[in-house]
Amino acid sequence: MSKFIHLALALAAAGIFFGGCSAISPKVGPEQDASTGCASSSSSSPYGGYPSSTAAGDAGACAPVQDPRCAADAGYEEGDCDRCEDTSCCAQRFTCYDDPACFNADEDLDTCVEDAKASDAGDEDAARAACWSTFTDLPGPLAKNLRDCEAQHCKDVCEVP
């Protein structure tokens, strides 16, 4: 039954777009390592796939892909913490930013930490730790990866508890 539904969905969608031309048939290359952008040696694509060299360039196929947003003049650096992130946690930072939930959680973290600093309620360290705890409670690995990287490389400038 479910195969029938899948087939019906695919056929109907293809029919809507005038017979299933390539404009509605997206293609992908082989599965790649999330942290480097390199093709995984064990992966295969159901579409036959593309050699990783065609996707990422011959020389750079298995070199880490540096996000252009991490460049100093890309407009994403407003302080020492941003600069440290771009230098040491580039992939973790922008992988988080590219995920809507992680992006929103990161914005909430910034607001929460600012409020903790501005508050006269007392223990700023505890309040800041609570902000980070909320951030890393986000389901999935993105927030945790960013926090771990910052704790390892940018602990002081990013005030990671």
Added chain:
Amino acid sequence: MHFATLALAFFAVVLTGCPDAKTEGLDPNALPESQRADYAIFAERCSKCHSLSRPLNAGITDDAYWAMYVARMRRQPGSGISESDEVAVLRFLHYYSSEQKDAVQRKNKDVVDTIADGGAP
């Protein structure tokens, strides 16, 4: 456990129901013979996109407003309310809102009479 309790409560309400409850539409057998055909068109057309409670409880009593209201509904995409249906629907709504007005007046009169007789309203 809390789910089981909710389910039991839900089905208890469904099975017992309310014996004298008004249902979504009207009982056609309780309508005058002359109104049944118009009501059938009203019920058929006006339940296509929403429940019949919307027009039946709209509280509109003015024929001119019903005319604008039903015309607006007729123009809804796929309403299926043709101009001849509109006439039948408006005839029924005129009858229905007149009945509603009379019922309110009868109720008010009963209250006034009760007070005039010295009883509690």
Added chain:
Amino acid sequence: MKRRGSGAHGFAFFLFVAAFFVLRQAEAIEHNVAGSAQLDYHFVPTERDANANAGTFSTFDGFTVEAAMKLSVDVSPHLSGNVKVCFGCHGFEADMFYFDLRAVDELNLRIGRFSPSFGSFNLRHDPANHKFSDKPLPYDMGRMLRKNIWGNGVLPAPFPDNGAEIDGTHFFGDAAQMDYAAYAVMGFRNDQPNPTDLNFQEAHVPNYFVDNNARPAVGARLALTLRASAATDATVGVSGMFGTYDPNNDLTYAIAGADLAVRVQRTNFRAEVLARRTQFDTSNPAIFKYALSPADGDFFMKDGAYIEAEQPIVRDLDFLARIDGMLRMGNVLATTPLSDKSSVVRESLGLAYAVERNFRLKTSGELWQFSDRDPETGRRLEVGIHLGAVATF
């Protein structure tokens, strides 16, 4: 962001209340107020700790309320206005705030905030107007299991937007009715850097009710209703929508749909198919699960369909059945459990019982079949149960 969004919601609610009281003073203007509220309890017994709101399930299980108040005003036979404020998972929102200026049946100008004409479900999106507790998957907004992984439906309904629409209807006697609509609206958006999908939250929880790029999204719909007898009619329709969603106008989306609805007395049969083609930013290849294909590698397809039937058993009790599903093809973010070809199919059975004229109970059970295993539980099959009640006035 959230606090500014709440301000917008408060403003919408204030506008509705203000409009209502102004119109109460203007007795010459005919107006009508309607409202609805649905309380639904969604139980997902297959989720660990019975908390589907966490982890990869990320659906709104437990109690949810969807409520709305609508003010319709007929200023004259040619001018009418509608204001609708709804309260749901996003708080208060202006679902409608528009005017219709109609020359004849065949020519109407609609301006303001409204859901543009697309598909047949749009007219019935209010919970009082559909008998299942939740919407068909292609139109799902936050009620599906694994909603964050899937990014909701193909076109989550309602989809209110600011813009203008020209529409009209023409009757061919009693036998047929043809409807058309063409519109330009702000369109969906994603203001975040390097977007990879539409962000429907930005359409519903905006900082400001303004466009994020200077180019409107456009669309059209054409539908034909044929009546075979006094109690039997059928409607077929096609719809399309196209726009850009990023601030630079580089990334496009196109949504197409076809629908069929057949009514025989009180029995309803409906079917719809939707397909969305969405371009994504490819400036950072490392964020994707698969290497970018040099050809046709910068977009994904998200298709959805449903068929459903409503059959009265006795006068106030309806039996409901629905099969719906979605298929997503193309590259995905490296962090998602989805693959380059993922699907979900749901089969639902339900009952709707009218206890009172304005009060209906709803219940349904649903079996979910995902093509991808849940990363935490390893499950592909899930079960959900809805218990709901909806009241109107």
